[in-house]
Each structure stands twice: as structure tokens, then as C-alpha cells.
Amino acid sequence: MARWKFPVGIFKAMRIAWINLWRKNIVIQYPHERYELPERARWSVEMTLDENGHHTCTGCKICENTCADYIINIDVSVDEERNKHINHWLYQRGACMMCGLCVEACPFGAIHMGKNIELAYFDKEDLTDDLLTDTDAVKPPRKERPAPTAKSEPVSQEAAHDGAGKTGKSTKEEGGADGDNS
């Protein structure tokens, strides 16, 4: 038979419950009261606008390629002068997990995680948002290209391949695994 112990825990639990009964209410009744979001809160992705109210997206699609969930879909067209034009910057808000990878990846600081927490919609269509429609992409601010010198000239693909082949030749022959040589 189990050793008999005086059930102190029961009274402890009851004491705590009793204290809780009279504690001040900590519930925020959402639609009536709102919680001030902390500085670091991050919700849906939004465009960062500069002081003129203009976006800074270059249409480089790095964010699109970074997103693990394929949330972002950027439709870019390029004209003859190689100017980019953003037709749509589609963002599926309903499926975004707000991880912030796209924001981190964007080299131009064109997007940020917004503070809009009210992401419930009545219509399914509203879940997909077009953040930029039919606008010209910003030209990325480029530095002057350094003048090409002999040393810094990039090695051509073929040359690089040959070099690698030469150094690796002895091992290949010893192994005899190379199909071309046999």
C-alpha cells in the first residue's frame, strides 16, 4: 500500500486557485481593446516606401526565389532598353508564414514586415494581395564599375574547366573510372 501522506498539494492548489479568482483581469477583449504591438512584431509583408512615397523594388526577384513557401510571385517585363517594369507583385497573404526570409534577402530594403495583424477576410480573393501593380521598377543604385585589369579579368569557363581537368588527371587514370579514357 502506498505510504499515506497528508495531501498538502490539494490545499496549495486551492489556495492558488482562490488567489487567481480575485486577480485583476489580464484578458484583452480584442475588438474593444487593442494590444500595442511590440517593436519587433512582424506580420504580413509590406512595401517600404521612401520619403517621396515611392517604392524601391527593383524587380530582381530575389525575394521570390528566397521564399520557402512560394508566396511571392513577381511578374516583370523588360523592354528593349532593358528597363524593368513590374506588372504584378503578388503576395499570398493567406499562406505566408511571416518568416521574414524575403525581407532579409532583399538587397534593396524594398520590403519589410508590417504590423497589420488583422489578416482575416471575408473573401478568398482578398487573401492574395497585389502589392505593386503596373509600375516601373527602380533602377538599382550601382557603383561605377572598376576598370578591367589583366589580373582581375575573370577566367573563362573553359579555361577553368581545363585547369581542373589537368590537376585531376593522375587520380582519374589511377582509378580507371573515367569512361572517356578507357
Added chain:
Amino acid sequence: MNPWATGILHTLLLIVVMLLNGSLIIYMLRKVLGHLHLRLGPTELGPGGILQLVPDIVKLLVKEDRHPGKTDRWLYIIAPVIVFVPALMAYIAIPFSDKLIGFDVNLGVLMLFGFLTVIPLGIFAAGWGSHNKYALIGATRAVGGAISYEIPLLLSALIPIMLTGSFSLKAITMAQTTSVWYWLPAFPAMIIFFICSIMETNQSPFDMSEAESELVSGFNTEYSAMRFGFMYLAEFSNNFIMAAIMVSLFFGGWSLPFINPNTMGAFAPIVFIIKTYLVIFAFMFIRGTFSRYRVDQMLAFGWKKLMPIALVYTVVVAFFVKLISMKTGGGL
């Protein structure tokens, strides 16, 4: 007046009292549990959310009464009635005051417990008839719990009966107006009665038969609409009845200390109801504090702890009552 008409009127009155009670207890449960868990409970409809129950009842009334296939049809249909009717009938034996009592039988306590004992039958019928494994497990658990806890419950209720020498709830209450309230001399009996009432009314920490996390909703899983409403209401009505029995047996019924019971008049029922609600509050407090027992723990607690304690205590009290009555020549 036509006896049939009076009978029907009385029944309607009972139903109204029961409905009011049930709604009040449901509201109270939500509020008390809410605040115990640092929540608020209902707040939107009416002051403090008190009207929340109206849409709830409307919802239950207008919902489709779904009847799952493969049920044992008659059992399925009759089970809510078996649960509901005893819970309703038990009201007639509760002494709200010395005049306001439906039917003062001299075996009132036995009659009340007799009604309450029928309820597990209804629960079992519901579980069996539903053709659902969760419902069946819940029902067997309810019956197992009822068997193991009703014996200590009755034994502990025997103590005030022995002290008074009467089975009538009214007589027990009257006896407490002249002496102390019985919870003082019969403290262990009061505790045992309290624990067993929690079991009897299917509340946490002994809510085995409808353990939501394991059994969906236990015996009433397959019930919807007003059939479920009846079961739900009966549960809260039982809550009130057990609390009322406890007040009558141990806390002096409608009486107050140092006040002549004959001068209470209209206040007597109010005092009784306030006391009952305090006991219900205690039930809810326990319910909001403790988590559920395991089934074997619950049965072991009932059979190995409560039952021997209740038995020994009853024998001891019986011995002393006999001793005193022999000395004084009858009566306490």
C-alpha cells in the same frame, strides 16, 4: 380545483424553476471557471454577458435533431428522458422553507437518492443506445463511478439521519435549528458527502463519463439539439439538487444561526438558495482547480479510501448515538 390541473400547474412550475436554475448555474459556471482560469467568461451579451444563455438555448432549440444510424432507436430516444425526469422530480422533495416544499415525505432523503440513482441508468442507456465506442466507454465509466461512490454517499448521509432520528429533510433541518449545524459534529461525513456529490454530478476531477480529452464528450457524444440540451440541463439540475441536499443535511437548510426559524418567513427560501449556491460555488471551485483523475485512481479512491472511512465513521457515530440515547432515554 381539479387535481389534474393542479398537478400540471405544479409540474410546469417545477420545469420553470429547473430551467431558471439550470441557466443560472450555467452562467455561474462560465463566470466562475473563467475567473479561476484568469479569463472573463461571457461578456458580450447583456450586462456581464448574462444574456449569453438566450442565444445558446435558441441554438439548441433550432438545431437539427440528428439521429445517427445504427443506434438502438428506443434506447437512444428514451435516454434523455430517463436522465431528465428524475432530475426534475427530485425538486419536489427539497425543503426550500418549512412551507415551501413540494412533498414532505417522511422518507424524503431516501426518495431523493432514489431519484438520483435512476440517472446513471439513463446515462447507460444513452451510451449503449448510441452505438459509439466513446459513448459506451463513458457510460460504463459513469455506472462504475456511480456504484463506487453512491455507497459512501449514502453512508455519509446516514450520519445526520442518525443524529436526527428521521429521514425527512424537513425534520433534519428543524433539528439543526435547535442544535448546531451538523457539519460541525459530522465534519468527516460532510467532506465525504461533498466528494461523492462531485462524483455524482459528474464534475471534474471525477468527470470520467464525459472526459472530453479522452472520450470526446462521453455518453452524450451522439446527441445533438434539444436531446443534448435535456442531458445538459439535467446535469446542472443535479448539481443544484446535490447542493440542496447537502445544505439541508449539513448546513441547517433554510435556517440561520441565532435567528428564530419561525420568524424567517419569506426570507427562508432566499437563505436556502443562497446557501445552495455557495455550495455550488464550492463544487465549481473544485472543478476549476483540479485536473481529472485516472479511472483506476478514481475507483481506488472510492473503494479503498472513502468507503472504509465512511463505514467506520458510520459505525462509530451509530455507537455514540445509541450510547447517548440510552443515557438520556431516547433522542439527542
